[in-house]
Amino acid sequence: MGLSNKELPKLGFLYLDYVLRFFDHSNFKGWPNKIETVTYHWGDDKDRFIAEVKRKKIDVLIGNVPATAYETFREIARELPHVRFIPSLDTQFSNKSKENVTRFAWKYNLPIPKTYIYYNRGKGDTFLKNTTYPKIVKRSYGPSNYGGYFVHKVDSYQEARELFDTKKYHPMYIQDFVPMEADIRVMLIGHKPVCAFWRRAPEGEWLTNTSQGGSMDYMNVPKSVLDLAVKVSKSANAEYWACDVAYGKDGKVRILECATAFAAFPYIRDWIGQYLMWSLSKGRFRKPHIPMFNWEELGKISPDLLRTMRHITFGEYNSSYDGAYFGKRKKMYGESEVYLHQLDSVYKMYNVKPRKFEEWPSEKWNYQDRFALKNLKSMKVPLLKKEEAPEITGDESAQLIEIGDEELEALLLSIKGLGKKKLSKILSRFNHAELINILEIEPRVLEDIKSIDEKLVKKILKAWNSYKKEFLLSSVN
Numbered sequence: 284m285g286l287s288n289k290e291l292p293k294l295g296f297l298y299l300d301y302v303l304r305f306f307d308h309s310n311f312k313g314w315p316n317k318i319e320t321v322t323y324h325w326g327d328d329k330d331r332f333i334a335e336v337k338r339k340k341i342d343v344l345i346g347n348v349p350a351t352a353y354e355t356f357r358e359i360a361r362e363l364p365h366v367r368f369i370p371s372l373d374t375q376f377s378n379k380s381k382e383n384v385t386r387f388a389w390k391y392n393l394p395i396p397k398t399y400i401y402y403n404r405g406k407g408d409t410f411l412k413n414t415t416y417p418k419i420v421k422r423s424y425g426p427s428n429y430g431g432y433f434v435h436k437v438d439s440y441q442e443a444r445e446l447f448d449t450k451k452y453h454p455m456y457i458q459d460f461v462p463m464e465a466d467i468r469v470m471l472i473g474h475k476p477v478c479a480f481w482r483r484a485p486e487g488e489w490l491t492n493t494s495q496g497g498s499m500d501y502m503n504v505p506k507s508v509l510d511l512a513v514k515v516s517k518s519a520n521a522e523y524w525a526c527d528v529a530y531g532k533d534g535k536v537r538i539l540e541c542a543t544a545f546a547a548f549p550y551i552r553d554w555i556g557q558y559l560m561w562s563l564s565k566g567r568f569r570k571p572h573i574p575m576f577n578w579e580e581l582g583k584i585s586p587d588l589l590r591t592m593r594h595i596t597f598g599e600y601n602s603s604y605d606g607a608y609f610g611k612r613k614k615m616y617g618e619s620e621v622y623l624h625q626l627d628s629v630y631k632m633y634n635v636k637p638r639k640f641e642e643w644p645s646e647k648w649n650y651q652d653r654f655a656l657k658n659l660k661s662m663k664v665p666l667l668k669k670e671e672a673p674e675i676t677g678d679e680s681a682q683l684i685e686i687g688d689e690e691l692e693a694l695l696l697s698i699k700g701l702g703k704k705k706l707s708k709i710l711s712r713f714n715h716a717e718l719i720n721i722l723e724i725e726p727r728v729l730e731d732i733k734s735i736d737e738k739l740v741k742k743i744l745k746a747w748n749s750y751k752k753e754f755l756l757s758s759v760n
């Protein structure tokens with residue numbers, strides 16, 4: 284099984300001058316063919332870059348695009364429709380800015396701190412006058428956004444006003460302050476958590492920044508956090524992903540950040556490389572087995588040593604061999620105790636496939652350039668006239684539609700061209716709740732299933748909408 288050397292897609296690494304390289308050849312150990320390299324030189328380099336990718340006949344371009352090159356690469360990707368970008372530019376939407384993370388979370392009903400975004404400074408100022416404090420103010424977009432350097436807590440209108448008068452942050456990005464225990468970074472490959480750790484603020488501080496004296500540890504990351512991270516990764520259709528989850532003093536979990544670009548030990552980048560080799564070879568290369576909570580053990584190794592460790596592999600659980608750690612070790616997980624190896628089927632490693640549609644086209648979603656501040660030097664900014672910038676605040680959650688399992692199946696089977704075979708394919712991929720979410724939020728995701736095309740999705744949507752109409756009418760009465 285699997286593709287022969289000749290059938291394998293041609294891979295290329297996407298590099299950018301001055302940007303740290305996430306992958307190199309050593310992460311793709313065992314790939315039999317040459318892996319090309321294409322480097323973006325910034326400035327006026329788009330056309331040359333495109334020509335080089337074409338000349339090298341690259342099928343798959345692997346690598347992260349930094350925030351400041353994101354829009355250019357959306358254009359580049361459009362001009363290379365036959366090249367698969369890993370991660371796709373849609374998946375990397377959240378890399379660009381905090382605003383994008385927020386819009387992504389809003390779309391998929393993912394929990395985040397309540398957020399207010401203003402492109403109109405007059406309106407933003409009115410909001411600041413009338414709101415409650417404390418609030419958090421963040422720079423949404425910039426070349427190096429990390430470690431809380433551009434994150435501020437303000438306790439009054441005066442403080443907020445002063446901040447916006449000195450820092451020219453645009454858009455105005457404001458969040459409710461969430462008192463939290465800690466924040467937790469979860470890294471995932473194929474939607475499976477492969478590493479997770481707590482970051483706690485120093486005593487009496489609110490910023491959970493380890494480079495400023497905070498602490499980190501790998502033990503007992505709660506189920507609710509892992510489950511949220513998986514949901515976020517699935518929503519982004521991410522081959523690999525990192526998610527920062529705030530663990531609130533109220534016990535609730537909320538997303539702070541998520542992206543494909545993050546700092547990771549080399550052994551994690553090896554795992555991603557091996558995962559992609561499996562995925563791109565139709566199973567010729569082995570899918571890496573990465574047991575749940577491995578990080579609790581690897582985290583005991585000194586970071587300096589861990590940084591040098593490469594290509595870490597684990598044997599899989601085998602019932603006839605009872606001496607192994609992952610076979611006999613139990614762990615409290617949610618409400619009950621389970622064997623560690625049982626969790627591998629709860630947190631599956633999925634084969635993430637590319638999508639045919641563009642989810643976040645810049646014509647619609649690049650607010651930053653469409654509503655740029657024309658005069659950054661002075662804060663006397665003219666109000667936007669022609670096209671009003673959209674002000675969306677808070678978390679708008681849609682009304683949940685109720686439908687039983689059987690009823691949903693019957694509804695789908697009533698669609699012409701959708702028989703039992705396709706139905707079982709759909710149900711093996713999405714559970715009930717996920718399916719309803721997809722129908723409501725992004726039905727094009729159904730095209731992830733091989734035998735379902737655009738036309739069929741349209742029919743499914745039509746059936747769903749007429750069901751919904753009846754449901755909403757009956758729930759009003």
Ligand SMILES: Nc1ncnc2c1ncn2[C@@H]1O[C@H](COP(=O)(O)OP(=O)(O)O)[C@@H](O)[C@H]1O
Pocket residue numbers: 396419421428429430431432433434458459460461462463466489490491492527539540
């Ligand atoms: N809404 C919030 N309420 C309380 N603390 C927050 C909030 N948002 C961020 N923080 C704190 O600030 C830190 C940095 O914020 P984050 O959004 O991750 O920005 P950065 O890009 O600088 O890492 C977080 O790790 C968290 O400790």
Ligand SMILES: [Mg+2]
Pocket residue numbers: 429430431527539540
């Ligand atoms: Mg952060």
